[in-house]
Amino acid sequence: MIETKEHIETNKEVLVKVEGLSKKFCKNLKRSLWYGLQELNPFKSHLNDHELRKDEFWAVKDVSFELRRGECLGLIGHNGAGKSTLLKMLNGLINPDEGKITIKGKVGALIELGAGFNPILTGRENIYNNAAVLGFTKAEINAKLEGIIDFAEIREFIDMPVQNYSSGMKVRLGFAIAAQLQPDVLIIDEVLAVGDMGFVLKCFKTIDAMLPNTAVIFVSHSMPMVSRICNQIMLMQDGLVKFYGNDTSSGIDLYYSRFAQTESNLLFSDNTIELKHVSLLKAEKNKDNIYQVNWMDDFNLLFRFKVLKPLKNPPIFQIVIFDKEQRPVAYLNFNDDNSKIELNSEIMEFVVCHKNIQLSKGVYTVDVVAKRDRTKGVYLRLNSVLTFQLLHDLDIFPPFILNSEYKLLDNE
Amino acid sequence: MSLDVKIYQKENSISLKKQLKACFKDVKGSLFLAKQLAKRDIKAQYRQSFLGIAWLFITPIVTSLVWILLSATGTVKLTDTGMPYPLYVFTGTLIWSIIVEAINTPMQVTNASKSIMSKINFPKEGLLLSGIYKMLFNSTVKILLLVVFLMIYRVGFHVSMLVFPFVLLGAVLFGTALGLLITPIGMLYSDINKIVALGLRFLMYATPVVYIIPKEGIMKTIMEFNPITPIVLTARDVLVGFEPQYLSYFLIVIGISVPLLIAGLLLYRFSIPIIVERISG
Numbered sequence: 001m002i003e004t005k006e007h008i009e010t011n012k013e014v015l016v017k018v019e020g021l022s023k024k025f026c027k028n029l030k031r032s033l034w035y036g037l038q039e040l041n042p043f044k045s046h047l048n049d050h051e052l053r054k055d056e057f058w059a060v061k062d063v064s065f066e067l068r069r070g071e072c073l074g075l076i077g078h079n080g081a082g083k084s085t086l087l088k089m090l091n092g093l094i095n096p097d098e099g100k101i102t103i104k105g106k107v108g109a110l111i112e113l114g115a116g117f118n119p120i121l122t123g124r125e126n127i128y129n130n131a132a133v134l135g136f137t138k139a140e141i142n143a144k145l146e147g148i149i150d151f152a153e154i155r156e157f158i159d160m161p162v163q164n165y166s167s168g169m170k171v172r173l174g175f176a177i178a179a180q181l182q183p184d185v186l187i188i189d190e191v192l193a194v195g196d197m198g199f200v201l202k203c204f205k206t207i208d209a210m211l212p213n214t215a216v217i218f219v220s221h222s223m224p225m226v227s228r229i230c231n232q233i234m235l236m237q238d239g240l241v242k243f244y245g246n247d248t249s250s251g252i253d254l255y256y257s258r259f260a261q262t263e264s265n266l267l268f269s270d271n272t273i274e275l276k277h278v279s280l281l282k283a284e285k286n287k288d289n290i291y292q293v294n295w296m297d298d299f300n301l302l303f304r305f306k307v308l309k310p311l312k313n314p315p316i317f318q319i320v321i322f323d324k325e326q327r328p329v330a331y332l333n334f335n336d337d338n339s340k341i342e343l344n345s346e347i348m349e350f351v352v353c354h355k356n357i358q359l360s361k362g363v364y365t366v367d368v369v370a371k372r373d374r375t376k377g378v379y380l381r382l383n384s385v386l387t388f389q390l391l392h393d394l395d396i397f398p399p400f401i402l403n404s405e406y407k408l409l410d411n412e
Numbered sequence: 413m414s415l416d417v418k419i420y421q422k423e424n425s426i427s428l429k430k431q432l433k434a435c436f437k438d439v440k441g442s443l444f445l446a447k448q449l450a451k452r453d454i455k456a457q458y459r460q461s462f463l464g465i466a467w468l469f470i471t472p473i474v475t476s477l478v479w480i481l482l483s484a485t486g487t488v489k490l491t492d493t494g495m496p497y498p499l500y501v502f503t504g505t506l507i508w509s510i511i512v513e514a515i516n517t518p519m520q521v522t523n524a525s526k527s528i529m530s531k532i533n534f535p536k537e538g539l540l541l542s543g544i545y546k547m548l549f550n551s552t553v554k555i556l557l558l559v560v561f562l563m564i565y566r567v568g569f570h571v572s573m574l575v576f577p578f579v580l581l582g583a584v585l586f587g588t589a590l591g592l593l594i595t596p597i598g599m600l601y602s603d604i605n606k607i608v609a610l611g612l613r614f615l616m617y618a619t620p621v622v623y624i625i626p627k628e629g630i631m632k633t634i635m636e637f638n639p640i641t642p643i644v645l646t647a648r649d650v651l652v653g654f655e656p657q658y659l660s661y662f663l664i665v666i667g668i669s670v671p672l673l674i675a676g677l678l679l680y681r682f683s684i685p686i687i688v689e690r691i692s693g
Contacts, residue, residue, distance in 0.1 A: 095689075102419050128448055
C-alpha cells in the first residue's frame with residue numbers, strides 16, 4: 001500500500017508549464033501573408049514582436065498555467081476565445097509570439113481524428129498511414145492492428161475504401177488509432193462529438209484509464225463532460241484568461257453567465273392572450289435581476305395575462321424549467337378543471353404553486369406555452385419568461401437534490 | 413526513464429548546429445513514415461486510374477514524338493546531334509522531366525499535406541523524404557523504359573552506364589535543393605508556383621533537351637551558363653557512352669547543391685510553423 005502511494009507521489013511532476021504565452025493573428029489575409037513573408041527571414045530581429053502591427057489582434061494573450069501528471073485541465077470559452085490557438089501552440093504546430101511552453105514527455109493530440117485519411121484507400125491501409133504519422137513504428141502497428149480494428153468495431157468494413165465510411169466510423173477508426181498512443185500529455189479538442197453515445201462512453205472509459213498517468217488538456221463545449229473529467233478549469237474570453245483554478249463549478253458558472261438570457265422571447269402568438277406580468281412570490285431579486293430561491297422553498301409563480309379574444313375555457317398551461325444548458329429538467333404539472341383560473345374579466349391572473357423545490361444549485365429559466373387543449377391549438381409560446389437562481393451549499397451536476405432520509409430498515 | 417523535454421518559444425538567436433542535429437534526427441526517425449506516405453500516395457494515385465503507371469511513360473513519349481515529328485518532316489531544321497535523333501530527344505525529355513519533378517516535389521508534397529500539418533505534429537522531413545521516394549519510384553519506371561529504348565537503338569553496354577544512376581541522383585539532389593528553397597515563399601504566395609512553371613517551360617529551350625547547343629551566338633552563352641545543361645548532357649553522355657563534355661561544371665553544380673540542400677532543409681524546418689499559422693489547412 002505504502003509503495004503505491006509513494007509511486008503516485010513521485011509521479012506528480014509538472015509535465016506542462018506555460019508562462020506568459022501570447023499569440024497574435026492578422027485579420028487581413030493579404031497583410032497576414034506579407035507579415036509571414038517577413039518572418040520567413042530567419043535573421044529578422046524580434047525586438048518589436050510584442051507590438052501589434054496593423055490589422056493584428058491578440059488571439060491568445062498572457063496565458064500561464066501548470067499541469068501535473070494525473071491532472072486534467074478543462075479549457076472552455078466561447079467560439080473564437082483562443083482555445084484552439086492555444087492548443088496549436090501546445091502541440092508545437094505554431095510558434096508563440098511571446099512566452100514559453102515547456103512540455104515533458106510524449107504528446108498525443110486528438111485534434112482532428114483521422115486527419116490524413118486517404119478516401120480511396122481501405123481502412124486497413126489508412127491505419128498504417130495514420131499511425132505512422134502519429135509516430136508509431138511498423139512493428140508497433142502490426143502488434144496493435146487487431147486491437148485497433150476491434151476497438152473501432154468496424155472489422156466488417158476494414159477492407160473497404162474509407163470514402164464509403166460514415167463520419168462516425170471515421171471518428172471511431174481515428175480514435176482507435178490515437179488511443180494506442182499512451183502519451184504523457186494528451187490534448188483533446190472537441191473531437192468526440194460525432195460518435196454515437198455508445199462510442200463516446202467507450203472513449204471516455206479509455207480517457208479515464210489514461211488519466212492517472214497523463215496530464216490531459218480537454219477542450220469542450222459540453223459542460224457535463226468537462227465537469228466529469230476535469231479537476232482544473234480555464235475559461236478564456238477574447239484571448240484572455242477569465243478564470244483559472246481548481247474550482248471547476250465556478251468556472252462553469254462564469255461560462256454560462258455569458259449566455260444568461262434575462263430577456264423574454266415571444267416565439268408564437270395568435271393574439272388570443274398576452275403575458276402582462278410574471279414574478280416569483282416571496283423571492284428576492286439579486287442585482288442582476290435574477291430571483292434567488294433556496295432549496296426546499298415553495299416555488300410560487302404569479303402569472304397575469306391579458307385576454308384579447310374571448311375564451312370558452314381557460315387555456316392549458318405547460319410550464320417547463322430549463323437549466324443553463326437549455327436542457328429541460330422539469331415540467332410543472334398542467335392545469336385541469338379543478339385549477340382555479342378565472343375567465344371572468346379581461347385579466348387572467350393565477351399562481352402556480354410547487355412545494356419544496358428540490359432542484360440543485362444553478363440558474364434556471366422558465367418557458368411557458370398556453371394551448372387550447374393538451375395536444376393542439378397553441379395560443380402563445382414564450383421562452384425564458386423568468387430566470388431564477390437556486391441556492392444550495394452542495395455543487396453537483398445532476399439537476400435535482402431530492403430530499404432524502406437515511407434510516408434503519410423498518411420491519412413493518 | 414527520462415522524459416523528452418520540448419520547449420516552444422520565440423527564439424532570439426537560432427543555433428544552426430542544434431537545428432541541424434534535430435533535423436538529421438528527424439530525417440532518420442521519419443524513414444518509416446516517409447515510406448508509408450509514399451506508398452499511400454502511389455497506391456491512391458494509380459488505384460483511381462485505368463492506365464495506371466502507363467501515365468509515367470505517356471508524357472515523355474508524347475513530348476518526344478512531337479519533336480521527332482517536327483524534325484522528320486523538316487518543319488524544324490536541327491543540327492546533327494551525333495546520335496539517332498529519337499534517342500537524343502527521348503533521353504533529353506526523360507532527364508528533363510526528372511529534374512522538373514524534383515523541383516516541384518517539395519512544394520507539391522507540402523501543399524498536399526497542408527491540412528494534416530495544421531492538426532498533427534509530425535516530422536515534416538518525412539514529407540520531403542516521401543516526395544523523394546515517390547520521385548525515385550517514378551524515375552525507376554522511366555529508366556526501365558529508357559533501357560528498352562537503348563536496346564531498340566542498339567546502344568551497346570558501356571561501363572559509363574554504371575555511373576548513370578549517380579548522375580540521376582545528382583539531378584534529384586539539385587532539383588530538390590532548388591525546390592526546397594522556394595517552397596516556403598511558394599506556400600505563402602501561389603504566384604511562385606506559376607512563375608516556376610512558366611520559367612521551366614522557357615528554360616527547357618535553353619537546355620540541350622531537344623536540340624544541341626549552337627556553335628555560336630547568345631544562345632550558346634545562355635545554354636552553357638544554365639546549370640541544368642551539364643546535368644542533362646552528362647546523363648546523356650554516360651548513357652550512350654560519349655565522353656562527358658561538361659563533367660567539371662556538373663561536379664561544381666552538384667557540389668553547390670549539397671550546401672543548398674542543407675540550407676533548404678533548415679529553412680523548411682524553420683518556416684513550417686509560420687506557414688501553418690498563415691494558411692489554413
